[in-house]
Amino acid sequence: MQRTLGLVILLALVTTVSCVSKGEFVKRGSPGTGIHRSGEAERAPVTDRGSGGNFWALFSDIEPADPAHYYNVFKMNGGRLISLSVMAESKAGAFDRYKLGVFDVTSAADVFGWRHEIGAPGENTITSPMSGSSFHYYLRFVPRGSEVLAQVQQVGGPMAVVSMNSLYKGRVRRAKEKTAKLCDQTYYEGYTGGPNGAILFFTERAIEALGDPSPRIELLLPKLAVYVTRRGGMGQNQRVAEEIPIANSNCSLIWNDAGGYWDAKKTQD
Secondary structure: OEEOOOHHHHHHHHOOOOOOOOOOOEOOOOOOOOOOOOOEOEEEEOOOOOOOOOOHHHHOOOOOOOOOEEEEEEEOHHHOEEEEEEEEEEEOOEEEEEEEEEEEOOOHHHOEEEEEOOOOOEEEEEEOOOOOOEEEEEEEEEEEOOEEEEEEEEOOOOEEEEEHHHHHHHHHHHHOOOEEEEOOEEEEEEEEOOOEEEEEEEOHHHHHHOOOOOOOHHHHOOOEEEEEEEEOOOOOEEEOOOEEEEOOOOEEEEEEOOOOEEEEEEOOO
16 A cells, blocks of 8 residues: 555645635626726735635645745735636546636635636626625636636726636646655646545656646646545535545555545555
């Protein structure tokens, strides 16, 4: 049995996130309809962590070129902090796709938001299940040279802008320092939160693509995305199972309750 490194940290972080809403966006005929711009939103400085702690590891990231700011967390009107991040979806342990998460992360006790199909414009309203306050926004994806920008426009407020490539690279960069042995294969281990907490397994080619200023997107995607937690009815996280088989392999993840981490185990020789 092989221990996968760092997974105890993932579970500790995922359980701090509460009240995450999930749903599809409402489409508009024109992504620009109803938008009232008042400038581009400022990136939140690393000293501005809302009222939270470890949950920021799931929703924030820093680029080496600007270590003083989160590149994907923005200061919006009303004192809100909005995070844009990619969230993985899985099919039987294999990576399926990313969706773009738009989340209000102002308070660790009241994290909520929506997931959107990448590339499709839309609009939505984030409503806090605790305070009832609302954040209405429009989303669109705009090609810019070799990249695509995600733009989230707060109605009556500023517009948060982030490169999709930077979001993909951010997931890989987090996994760069953590290797995990999954049966006979060595991976780089990352994670993603949301309604389903997943462990992401990247290959060496994803790490190598970090050095390319304009890499092909497929090089930055994980090979595996294994759901290990899901959101319960009362907002708490629950393990999916004590043993999670990984499709198209002879390997499973088994929860080690005494150690607080996941073990990788061959299911057959």
